Amino acid sequence: MEYRIESRDDGTARVIFNGDITFSENVAFRQLLKDLSEKNIEACVFDLSAVEMVDSAGLGMFLIAKEQADTGGWKLSVSGAQGHVASMLKLTKLSDLLEG
Known part of the structure; x- marks a missing residue:
């Protein structure tokens, strides 16, 4: 990942991901959250258009990001999810929580 x-300048950010979001990426993901x-x-919008696969740990990382957003007073959404990633977000109802 x-x-x-x-x-x-309007106070928004877009995070453009490239590669899979899996357990092995949790250190990099935590760095991303620190940067944000x-x-x-x-x-902030997580652009997932170049992500082909997300595992259960990756979904958990999205939940951690959502919690940080809520605590920090900013809105988090996702965009561009397709294929396997879109299916996983829909199956777990994370797509509802992170509406884009």
């Missing part, structure tokens, strides 16, 4: 954070917490954002 690789990611790039694009910050905008240091920014003064009102909303």
Whole structure:
């Protein structure tokens, strides 16, 4: 998993992911959350259009991100999920929690 954070002047950020989001990426994901917490954002979109696979740990990481967003007072949503990733988000109802 690789990611790039694009910050905008309007207080929003977009995180563009590339690669799978799995248990082995939890250290990198926690770094991402740390990077986001240091920014003064009102909303963040996780762009999953280049992610082909997410496992149960990856789904758990999204929940941790949602909790951090709620605690930090910013809105988190996802966009671009397709195929396996979209199915997993829908199956677990995370798509409802992280509406884009």
